[in-house]
Amino acid sequence: MRPVRSATLALALSLCTLAPAYAQSPLEQVEGDANKGTGPRTVPGRIIPVPTATVSPELAATIAKPYRALAWNANPPDAAAWTALVNHLAEGAAAAQPGWREKLGVTMTTGVMAGVPVFILQPKEMPAENRNRVLLNLHGGGYVYGPGEAGTGEAAAMAGYGHFKVIEVDYRMPPAAPYPAAMDDAMAVYKAVLATTDPAHVAVFGTSTGGGMTLALMLRAKAEGVPLPAAIAPGTPWSDLTDSGDSYQTNEWLDNILVSYQGYLGHAAKLYANGRDLKDPQLSPIYGDFHGFPPAILTTGTRDLFLSNTVRTHRKLRQAGVEAELQVFEGFSHAYYTIDPFIPESREAFGEIAQFLSAHLAK
Amino acid sequence: MRPVRSATLALALSLCTLAPAYAQSPLEQVEGDANKGTGPRTVPGRIIPVPTATVSPELAATIAKPYRALAWNANPPDAAAWTALVNHLAEGAAAAQPGWREKLGVTMTTGVMAGVPVFILQPKEMPAENRNRVLLNLHGGGYVYGPGEAGTGEAAAMAGYGHFKVIEVDYRMPPAAPYPAAMDDAMAVYKAVLATTDPAHVAVFGTSTGGGMTLALMLRAKAEGVPLPAAIAPGTPWSDLTDSGDSYQTNEWLDNILVSYQGYLGHAAKLYANGRDLKDPQLSPIYGDFHGFPPAILTTGTRDLFLSNTVRTHRKLRQAGVEAELQVFEGFSHAYYTIDPFIPESREAFGEIAQFLSAHLAK
Incomplete structure (x- = not known):
């Protein structure tokens, strides 16, 4: 192998x-x-030093952190053990969220759309130009991590920095619900949004698994004849679930979030795919056809294990004639901006994404 | 140290x-x-494998190549030895150029502008929209390599793929002529171009050292009150001559062109600076003020030792409110597209740069 x-x-x-x-x-x-x-x-x-001269002190401290405990190399023996681990990690992540929302000036409510639980994140003050706009967020976490409130951090950050209304989909995940449950839930909520909102007022975004799902959602909407949104922001997308891409090798052991594809990622991919071919474009959208996709902005970092996933996706979008922008942050491991949205470079990343989406959303 | x-x-x-x-x-x-x-x-x-699944066979062969012999870790003991090495390498590079131009459908003439020798590269067929447009090219080579015809490859590729008239500046270099000779020559030719051409019809581009010089030229033009061009393309720019940036560490030994800052780069930087502070923005433009720069497109790769130089420059341009696009190619070491412009990914890189420049140049 x-x-x-x-x-x-x-x-x-x-x-x-x-x-x-x-x-x-x-x-x-x-x-x-x-x-x-x-x-x-x-x-x-x-021994690779922390690049202190070229990043903010806050980012330097993040780069110096040890590997993400428990999460990165998890390999639970059965469904019960997976669920126990996921819930344990989610508890910690969820506990931090009220504090994040407070700092971001964001409120959260819960709801159900088309039978799917959602979280609705909104800034306390909504600019006039954003009142008719809705952002749909698909959270990250390798299709296993981030259920419930634990998955709301990126949506909160975008609501706070971009002053948007954000609907975050609490989609079903394995081991209880493998593919296509997550995509079915994402699609159901997307359609429910379109029932009340012009697609010109809608953008879809997500990071890592949420980035892959954002791309897969575009493929599925195309296939089903559902209108596409005005813009998308697939951040460091898990666009390829197979063990492919240069940065899986070059950034192995450097990325302190994902660390290695030989960690939990490969196990999670199989758990989600549940026997399906990992190259199915609904699982690995890089193998799909990106023609006709809406304008896209992609975000990654020099140490990101998904640097290759991101730049391959960017190139494929450009090859399909799609307007697509790429931003790469010095020293970022995987998805830093969603893991700590308060460091200066994370604010900058969200600021760029918000500006890009705003430029492409109708008012 | x-x-x-x-x-x-x-x-x-x-x-x-x-x-x-x-x-x-x-x-x-x-x-x-x-x-x-x-x-x-x-x-x-x-042992990092060649990423064959995610690049073209031609690019895979380039990635598999050994380190660039002689050039990457050169450390000649004196000026005569530098000159001998530079001329030896230039002979080989120059010998390949007629064949490149033939494949690219490009002709070359020599000239002198403001006392500086130049090469003029033109496609055999010039599209009507490009007849009034001029591209100024500053070649790469660490301020030491690429004199004369040896430095014309990137200009030829842009003339061929973009169907532009390209003027390549054969600027003076150390050890004979350290800073500011190279920048004086670049500035003199740029002003000579502006004497006959509206800046809205002019773009400036260059890779590696030529990318750093492109940025330094913008700073100098701003300082001297000279109009800026319509667009620039600083490819994987040597925007920081100091040993700074994450990819100097993370991509060390992976990049088969530059390999390590501990190779020739540090020596060349000192030779060029000739005692001047390496953080002087005319030497390391990343320390300058990018406000008011023209739209820019930047190119790099996942294995590029200058990945950090490039993304830091991109971020700094964006922070200054400059329209700036970034493209990162899977598996590219430093400046692959100029070193072998005939592999599919190189054609794609030049195609993107040409399209970007064309979109911003007046007709």
Whole structure:
């Protein structure tokens, strides 16, 4: 499956012999060792410093944090263990949300649309130009994390920074409800929004899994003849559930949120797909047809394990003639802006997304 | 200077002890070893495969190539040795150019503008809308490589793919002529272009060093009250000559063109600066004020040592309210599109740049 693993062992062992020479002259050692030939790239073990000179102190502190405990390498043995872990993590995330909303100047109500539970996030003061506009949010979390209030953080941040009304879909997830439950719920709420709102006044956004779902929702709306929204913001989208993409390798161990596809991601993908081909465009929208998609803005970072997912999606949108903007933040691991929306670079990311959506939404 | 080096040695030695455990369980080993605490990131030695599933076969072959021989880690002991190396490399690059122009359908003439030698690249067939338009190109090469015809490849590619008239500046370089010779020459030719062409018909572009010079030229034009062009395309710009930026660390040993800032780059920076502060905005334009800059498109790749230079420049342009687009190509090391303009992704990169410039140039 992953021949790189035994190759990695060989490299680790070869470093043992070469370590003294490496200390004397890293350039010669690395070049002389393996990279003079054609083939895969040999990269020595390294200690990578926090890029303090080029990021805010708050972001530097985030980059220095340890790997995200419990979440990144979870591999529960059964459905009950998954549910226990998900609920444990969700408790902590949900507990932080009232404080976030307070800081963001946002109120939250709950509701049900087309039978699906939703959270409605609104700024305390709504600008006139946003009164007829609605943003639909699909939360992240690898199709397993972020149920209930735990999944409302990104919606709250967008409501606060962008002064939009945001409807966040509390879609069903595995192990209880694998694909297509999440997409069915997203589609049902999207249609319910369209029943009362002109699509020119609607945008859809989400990060990570929510970014992948945003793209999959566009494919499904196209296939069903449902009007597309005015704009989308798929942030660092999980657009490819297979183990593909350069940054899965190059940013492995650097991203302190996802860390490695060999962590929970691969397990979550299988849990969600429930036997379905991971390359089905409803699961991995990168394999779908992006022609006719609305204008899109994509967000990622230099350390993001999904850097490749994001730039591949951006290129594919551009190849399909879609207006698509890309922003890449120095030092960001996966989805930092949704994990801590209060660091300066996160505010900047949300500000850019809000400005882009606003420019494309009808007034 | 670089405490990471001794830390790297410590890591290499620690891997010797841990290698057997690592082979059994890489996830536990890496997490257990170092990344449970706050601080720099510990990344194990790895063999990184070529991302064949997500790039064209031609690009995969480029990614698999060994480090760029001679150029990347050059450190000639004196001026004569620098000149000998630069001329040796230039001979090879120049020899390829007639073949490139033939494939691109481009002709080349030489000239002198304001006392500066230039190359003029033109497509054999010029579209009507481009007849009054001129692109100014500043070639790359770390302020040392690419004199004469060796520096004309990017200009030829843009003339061929974009069907533009391109004037490439054969600016003076160290060791013979350090800063400000290169910028003086670029500015002199830019002013000579403006003497006969409305700035609304002019765009400036360049990659790597040429990207940094493009940005420095905008700062200098602003300072001197010279009109700015309609658009710019600073590709993977050397916007910061200091050893700053996350990708100098994260993409070290992965980028098979530049490989490491500890290669020739640091030496070339000092040679060019000739004692001047590397943070002078004429040397490192990222430290300048980008307000009022023309619309810009920036290009980089997931393995580019200058990924951070590029995204930091993009963010700084956006913070200054400048219309700025970013494109990041899967698997690209530094400036691939100028080093081999014939792979599909390079054509795509040039196509996007040409389209962006065309959209902003007056007809």
